[in-house]
Amino acid sequence: MEKTYLERIKETASFIKEAVGELPRIGIILGTGLGDLVNHINIKYELSYQNIPNFPISTVEGHSGKLIFGNLGGKYVVAMQGRFHFYEGYDMKQVTFPVRVMKELGVDTLFVSNAAGGMNKEFKVGDVMVITDHINLFPENPLRGKNYEDLGPRFPAMTEAYSQALIDMADDIAREDGIRLMHGVYVGTQGPTFETPAEYEYFRVIGGDAVGMSTVPEVIVANHAGMRVFGVSVITDLGGKDIKEVPTHEEVQKAAIKAQPVMTKIIKDMLGRL
Ligand code: HPA
DSSP states (O other): OOOOOHHHHHHHHHHHHHOSSOSSSEEEEOOTTTTGGGGGGGEEEEEOOOOOOOOOOOOOOOOOEEEEEETTEEEEEEEEEOOOOOGGOOHHHHHHHHHHHHHTTOOEEEEOOOOOOOTTTTTTTTOEEEEEEEEOOOOSSSSSSOOOOOTTOOOOOOTTTTTTHHHHHHHHHHHHHOEEEEEEEEEEOOOSSOOOHHHHHHHHHHOEEEEEESSSHHHHHHHTTTEEEEEEEEEEEEESTTTTOOOOOHHHHHHHHHHHHHHHHHHHHHHHOO
């Protein structure tokens, strides 16, 4: 008989437990062009997605597809280098499967990063934005379908989807180090198109500061699982009716790579304070 979602989560977690021994309580998901954080990890184990049972395989350019275990900022962490995007064709259960597995391994705090387009007129390319909240515009919620009470409640609250305590910690670090750190609401869309000028304007009107094609599904599942979440966007392009520049994947990657030292510093310092 085909295995249930729950059985697959447990099977994958058992495989990983056996492979790596020591288990992390902190998980990190790295976005497009933001993989450099991995170079700061004192790596103990690496598992390619293709060698992990039940794991989807990452395809998009700029992602290499590995689960990395090691020490960062004095804490033992698991980091996903490369995530699964809905626009690649994965379904929502696949997109969020690694978060389920992390939870099963004992992860209770999740750091997520992404590249995003800025609508807030104060933002500049290269800014780092702490995600204070999100607006889910994906066509499907990852919790649609049978709810496993073992994983979380049928109707989870999303009132503090991003931990205020972790936001405050990031602000403290930014203040102490003189880092320009923006705050904002992340709008999650399915992509793969970038927005029309009218769409960027619309997302601004409904309360968004930045828009991207990831993060929201993983954050919903992490909240369902009772994890606390810290999210950060690197602003890689700007959108709106007055913006003439055309965003491309290459520009997004370039801008993310340039801005990532700031993001890396904040996450590393936060880990040191947890
Ligand atoms: N829109 C959507 N996703 C993105 C953008 C954008 O402008 N920039 C980076 N990811």
